[in-house]
Amino acid sequence: MTSEQNKDILTMDLRADGDDWRPTPHGRLLAEVLAKNFFAKGKDVLELGGGVGNHTVILLRQGPHSLVVTEIDDALLASTRANVERNRPPGSVIEYRVADWLSTEGSFDLIVTNPPFCVSGKQNRRYYIDSLILDAHHRLRPGGELVFIQSSMADIPKTLRRLDENGFDAEVVERSRGPFRDYYFEDETFMEEIKHVQDGYTVENGTYMETLAVIRGTLRHYAPPAIAHISASKT
Ligand SMILES: C[S@@+](CC[C@H](N)C(=O)[O-])C[C@H]1O[C@@H](n2cnc3c(N)ncnc32)[C@H](O)[C@@H]1O
Known part of the structure; x- marks a missing residue:
């Protein structure tokens, strides 16, 4: 793809x-x-x-067979819908759903997300990342892919290790470094927690820097052994 085509796919209102x-x-x-x-x-x-549909529009412009996009409540989903409808290619197939994370129906080839982390509101700040790693297999077909982004402060090696433990072949597709967002400093518990994450961040000439990583996991095929306490349909 040329840089001009790349710019086109990223241009949206x-x-x-x-x-x-x-x-x-x-x-x-x-x-x-x-x-x-x-x-x-x-x-x-x-x-x-x-x-606001910033990824939804790109995905639709790439000609998926179908796309389901979720948000946590009606008001947020209304905004996703308004933005996507303003920018999506005619004839693309999309369904908008209110759903709490993976609590939704269907089986898919690809799950894409930018999971809440710093402001996840959970005791385990990694909750949405961990939930994805543990439960995406309920929604993914064998061989399906998970593509998401996280910060070094959410512990990239831990994510790669947990993906492997949970049946994914995982790789970092791209990394980028940049300064902290202002709101990180507003949460003292966050600033304290990240001190304990190995390679979570650096401070360079007084500027706090994080690394962002786009991670791609491919779900390995798996059949539980016959003696497992679970039926194959529930795996
Ligand atoms: C980090 S933002 C990413 C938004 C957008 N995809 C982007 O990258 O700019 C996380 C999004 O997840 C939504 N969200 C938060 N909790 C959720 C949940 N339990 N289920 C579904 N979506 C949720 C938020 O409303 C927010 O839009």
Whole structure:
């Protein structure tokens, strides 16, 4: 793909109000990686937490077979819908759903997300990343892919290790370094927690820097042994 085509796929008219998530460097890096790699072409895609649709539009422009995008409540989903409808290619197939993370129906070839982390609101701040690693297999077909972004402060080696433990062949597709967002400093518990994450961040000439990583996991085929206390349909 030429850089001109790449620019076209990233160009869109997005608007945010109220509680809508404004795209940050995390969202922008994931957008660039999605724009360069046609992960969605011909696939059944599930996107979790669509926000203002910044990734949804790119995925739709790549010709998926179908796409389901979720948000946590009606108001946020209305914003996803308005933005996507303003920018999506005619004839693309999309369904908008209110759903709490992976609590939704269907089986898919690809799951894409920028999971909440710093402001996840959970005692385990990694909750949405860990939940994805543990439970995405309920929604993914064997051989299906998980593509998401996270910060070094969420512990990239831990994620890669847990993906492997849970049946994914995983790799970092792209890394990028950048300064902290201002809101990180507003949460003292966050600033304390990240001190304990190995290679979580650096401080360079007084500037706190994080690394962002786009991670791609491919679900290995698996059949539980006959003696497992679970039926094959529940795996
Ligand atoms: C980090 S933002 C990413 C938004 C957008 N995809 C982007 O990259 O700019 C996380 C998104 O997940 C949504 N979200 C939070 N909790 C959720 C949940 N339990 N289920 C689905 N979406 C959720 C938020 O409303 C927010 O839009």
